[in-house]
Amino acid sequence: MKYILSLLLFFSSVTYANNVVGKYAPNKECQACHTQIYNEFNGSMHANSTPQKDPIHASVWNMHPKNLKFEQYSCGKCHTPAADNLDQMLRKGKKALPQASNATHQEGISCAYCHRIESIKLAKKSNINIMSETPKKYFGTLEDGMDSPYHGTIKTENKHIKNGNVCVGCHSHKKNKHGLNVCSTNLDNEMDGANCVSCHMPKVKGSVTAFKDTKEHAFHGFPGSHFNSDMLSQYVNISMLREIKSFKVNIDNQSSHAMLLHPLRLAMLKVQVTRAGKVTQFKDQYFKRVIGTDGKPAMPWAAKTEITNTMIKANEKRTIEYDFAIQKGDTVDVTLGWFLVNPKAVMKLNLTSEKVATKFNEFKKQSFNF
Ligand code: HEC
Ligand code: HEC
Ligand code: HEC
Ligand code: HEC
Ligand code: HEC
Structure with a gap:
């Protein structure tokens, strides 16, 4: 009996092992x-x-x-x-x-x-x-x-x-x-x-x-929007152009696809001017591709059309103009990054307690001193 039992056990573990493999x-x-x-x-x-x-x-x-x-x-x-x-x-x-x-x-x-x-x-x-x-x-x-x-x-x-x-x-x-x-x-x-x-x-x-x-x-860590994104920052260049009453920030996306791909994403460019130790000007600019139905955002399975697409496209050079005069001594801090889930969709998706969905991911940061 003991023998049969162990044989049975042996065979059942074999089938199980096959399942696992x-x-x-x-x-x-x-x-x-x-x-x-x-x-x-x-x-x-x-x-x-x-x-x-x-x-x-x-x-x-x-x-x-x-x-x-x-x-x-x-x-x-x-x-x-x-x-x-x-x-x-x-x-x-x-x-x-x-x-x-x-x-x-x-x-x-x-x-x-x-x-x-x-x-x-x-x-x-x-x-x-x-x-x-x-x-x-x-x-x-x-x-x-x-x-x-x-x-x-x-x-x-x-x-x-x-x-x-x-x-x-x-x-x-x-x-x-x-x-x-x-x-x-x-x-x-x-x-x-x-x-x-x-x-x-x-x-x-x-x-x-x-x-x-x-x-x-x-490298098998597949850098992307969740992990190791610093390994990709060389493919997006940020530069600045100072003009008399304004300045421009250029984002040069050298990748063969749009900067972010999944419609849940929200990219953000933060620009901040510091003068004599004080932040005197700041502005956030958003880039997104929203899909939906009848002009309203909808879940991926229900969406019928693209509603908005301001995402930076493949090989695109985007220029954003800021209506602010830079003076000598000013510092302009530029940060490009993203939310993996657009904050407007976080509640709906029950993701408020998931940090991965709510945190801002910094991709590239640059300071320009004048
Ligand atoms: C007993 C050791 C051993 C195990 C286990 C092993 N590999 Fe390998 N693998 C090697 C060796 C040795 C090479 C040749 C490497 C070389 O020439 O530098 C190799 C090469 C490879 C390559 C070739 C890469 C190329 O570009 O030609 C791939 C792909 C690969 N393995 C995949 C796997 C996968 C997938 C597994 C697990 C399912 C695995 N290996 C498990 C020893 C192993
Ligand atoms: C998403 C697809 C993908 C997955 C998942 C993946 N590999 Fe690879 N792997 C590749 C590609 C593509 C290459 C060839 C890269 C190249 O030639 O530059 C590669 C290359 C390799 C090589 C050769 C190393 C080299 O320097 O070229 C080995 C060994 C290997 N993979 C093993 C593995 C093992 C082990 C795993 C899991 C731990 C794994 N791969 C997971 C796609 C994958
Ligand atoms: C079998 C399908 C499959 C293949 C093949 C595959 N991927 Fe993926 N990949 C996925 C899926 C699914 C995700 C999203 C996973 C998630 O977010 O849950 C993903 C995510 C990624 C990401 C995003 C990572 C991040 O941090 O956000 C990158 C980059 C990527 N893949 C690159 C590659 C590359 C390069 C290859 C070819 C070598 C490849 N994938 C092959 C299915 C695949
Ligand atoms: C010239 C470089 C370059 C090439 C070529 C490239 N990518 Fe990317 N990829 C990037 C950069 C830069 C990002 C944006 C930064 C990030 O998400 O980390 C990115 C982001 C991604 C993401 C994350 C997007 C998201 O919304 O989460 C995926 C997935 C991805 N790439 C897959 C691919 C696949 C698949 C290919 C080939 C068809 C490819 N990439 C070709 C540079 C490149
Ligand atoms: C044809 C292949 C494919 C199929 C089928 C697919 N996905 Fe994906 N999915 C991907 C790839 C590739 C990515 C990575 C895209 C990126 O990062 O921009 C991804 C990413 C995602 C993400 C973002 C995840 C994150 O961590 O940010 C969600 C959400 C998602 N898929 C949901 C789904 C759901 C739900 C289904 C089934 C109803 C599904 N996908 C079926 C390929 C697929």
Whole structure:
């Protein structure tokens, strides 16, 4: 009896283990050999894109009509693509967790998922990632890479991984059922080497693996609006022009997409003039893209049109004029940054107690002395 019991236990633990491993290897399996990359990745939005880990995402999903009707967690296509069983995922946002121990369910855009994207199919609503069907067939870019005892030879023939098209399966565009483009980095939905990698995965110091000392590796902390944004500040230049009765602040956005993309965001430029130790003038300027219905802001699933778009566009140089005469000795402090959630939407989304949603993120600060 004892023997049978332990056998039963053995078999049940085997099925359980298979469940846990799932279709894509869990991130933990990469940790020992790719420690630095793993640590960077853990602090990125790709590792934190699930409703359990991203309160902003969870709050929108909590209000989503599909969730209220107990339909499938359709966000999983991009937010938790490595989860085995999307319809078991979180019927009620972060309130109802599935088995908390099931590691793959809780992973966001996992290492194995991203490295198994073989090609991308362009489509109207949002693009589709075509995956390699062979487990551990990972695509990479190291031409002279060594074999790994864990995953064998890395395939380097896939040009999408090199040129950044690997990102446009999820990031190109997302249209809602009214055909409105909710969020987009790639307005023309083209595959021409979107080159997201050159800005969002810069080379940084440290080895690719624990096996061979290499000087640098591609940064896997994916700098963006939540984390590591200082690594992107070089792509937005701020300059000032003093005129007789006024001055101008120029913002030069050198990135290939609008400064912020998600319609929840609110960017802000703070300008302050200090004269003889006292703030004599200050002004806040806002940049946003608001979507809605009948001229009123609406949630992404309900919005039919763009209502306002003052967001600084791709490769745009925006000039803001201030009706104030600068004198010798004045200091002008310019701060550019953003709220991840427009303060006007914070209450509606029940996010008042989530600091990530309410705090002002400073992106770039510059002082000009006259
Ligand atoms: C086609 C891929 C795709 C699908 C499907 C998708 N998203 Fe996203 N989502 C993204 C991308 C890419 C971002 C990052 C955009 C950015 O930061 O500007 C994002 C960001 C977000 C954010 C901002 C999160 C934050 O922390 O600021 C929210 C909220 C969000 N998505 C909600 C949803 C909801 C709810 C669903 C399902 C109903 C969904 N998304 C489905 C691709 C997708
Ligand atoms: C037993 C150690 C080991 C484990 C575990 C491991 N790797 Fe590797 N990996 C290596 C070695 C060694 C290389 C080759 C590095 C080189 O040549 O500098 C490598 C290279 C890679 C590359 C190639 C990079 C390129 O651009 O060519 C990718 C991608 C990769 N691993 C992904 C993963 C993922 C994803 C996991 C976890 C699911 C993982 N590895 C787990 C040892 C490992
Ligand atoms: C499987 C879908 C998917 C793929 C592939 C993907 N992303 Fe993402 N990415 C997302 C989602 C979803 C988010 C938003 C997560 C959230 O806010 O909850 C995101 C967020 C981001 C962010 C914002 C980070 C922040 O701090 O706000 C950046 C930058 C980014 N991705 C860059 C990339 C790059 C570069 C690639 C290609 C190498 C890529 N992504 C590939 C789905 C994807
Ligand atoms: C020339 C550099 C550059 C290139 C190329 C680039 N980006 Fe960005 N990206 C930026 C800058 C600068 C920001 C704005 C500052 C920030 O959000 O940290 C940004 C922000 C983002 C964000 C956060 C937006 C938000 O609303 O939260 C995402 C997501 C993103 N980029 C994805 C991509 C993807 C995907 C590609 C390729 C299609 C790409 N980027 C190409 C520089 C670049
Ligand atoms: C959003 C997609 C994405 C995710 C998630 C991702 N990678 Fe990568 N990874 C890439 C891309 C793209 C490159 C190629 C960068 C380049 O060539 O500059 C790369 C490069 C690598 C390399 C080669 C290092 C180098 O310097 O080129 C290794 C090893 C690697 N990844 C392992 C991992 C591991 C381990 C994880 C999880 C901890 C992971 N990746 C998560 C997209 C991703």
